[in-house]
Amino acid sequence: MLEGIVRESIGKKATKACRRDGYLIANIYGKGIENINAAFKLNDFIRAVKSKTSLAFPVKVVDTEYKVVIQEYQKEPINSTLLHVDLRIVLDDVISKYLVPVKIVGTPKGVKDKGVLVNSKKRLLVKCAGKDLPDSFTIDVSDLDVDDSILVRDVTVPANVVMMEEDRVAITGVIKAK
Numbered sequence: 001m002l003e004g005i006v007r008e009s010i011g012k013k014a015t016k017a018c019r020r021d022g023y024l025i026a027n028i029y030g031k032g033i034e035n036i037n038a039a040f041k042l043n044d045f046i047r048a049v050k051s052k053t054s055l056a057f058p059v060k061v062v063d064t065e066y067k068v069v070i071q072e073y074q075k076e077p078i079n080s081t082l083l084h085v086d087l088r089i090v091l092d093d094v095i096s097k098y099l100v101p102v103k104i105v106g107t108p109k110g111v112k113d114k115g116v117l118v119n120s121k122k123r124l125l126v127k128c129a130g131k132d133l134p135d136s137f138t139i140d141v142s143d144l145d146v147d148d149s150i151l152v153r154d155v156t157v158p159a160n161v162v163m164m165e166e167d168r169v170a171i172t173g174v175i176k177a178k
Contacts, residue, residue, distance in 0.1 A: 002048040002059045004040040024082055028059070028066060030089030031096060036061060042082060055100065055135045056090045067130070069098060090130035097164060099123040100134055102171060106142035110174035115146040121171045124152065125164040132160040141172060149173025 004026065007018065015025055023039040038061050048057065049070070056067045068087040076083050088098075101123050108117055124137060137155050144150070153167040 001065070002040060002044060002057070004038040004059060004061045006062050007037045007039050010037050019083070025084045026087055027084075028061065028068060028087045028089060030066075030091060031094050032091075033089055045085070046082070053135075055098075055133060056130070059087065069133075071099075090133060092131040093129055095127060095129050097125060097127050098133055100126050101136045103136045103138045104141055104172055105138055106140045108141045108144035108148075108174045110144055110146040110148065113146055114177050115174040116177050117141065117144075117172065117174055119172045121152075121165075121169065124155070124171070126157070126161050127164050128161040132158065134158050134161060139172060141174075144172075144174045146174050146176050 005023075007014065007025070018025060018039050022042055024042045024045050026038045026040055026045075028036040028038055040059070056069050059066055059068055066087075067090045069090055071086040071088040073082060073086070074084040075081065088096075090098075102119075102121055104117075104119060108115065111117055126134070128134075139150055139155065141150065149170045150172050151167065152163060152165045152169045152171060155163070155171070157163050
């Protein structure tokens with residue numbers, strides 16, 4: 001389990017000192033819960049995120065365990081090191097909005113006919129309780145030919161989950177290469 005510390009000072013000087021010591025700055029928040037200014041060892045955080053099996057994963061800060069999802073992160077533009085991450089607490093009985101990743105599987109027929117697969121949406125906005133949160137949406141693109149696309153309305157949504165995206169928005173499609 002990923003363990004973190006609470007940051008006492010959230011000023012610029014303290015933040016730089018934390019980063020210099022190998023920590024990743026994090027904010028943990030949720031509905032009805034006071035914000036927590038935390039820090040995690042950068043390498044431990046990356047290892048935990050890469051090895052997680054579901055969208056929500058556990059973190060421990062000062063003897064309290066939270067189930068969180070990554071809401072947003074900030075990278076250093078030149079060397080792409082993580083600078084900051086926002087973690088949102090997943091509450092099982094509270095309905096909230098989450099960004100769920102889209103996984104593309106298969107090779108489209110249109111790619112063999114000189115087409116290019118274009119992914120427009122990497123994450124889809126859904127509204128559900130924490131216990132109903134899907135880990136991802138898997139989309140099979142094997143049947144896509146040139147000028148075909150998969151729209152939001154084509155995705156099967158689990159029970160108790162509401163899709164917050166427009167029906168007519170394309171998630172992925174095959175276009176003709178120039």
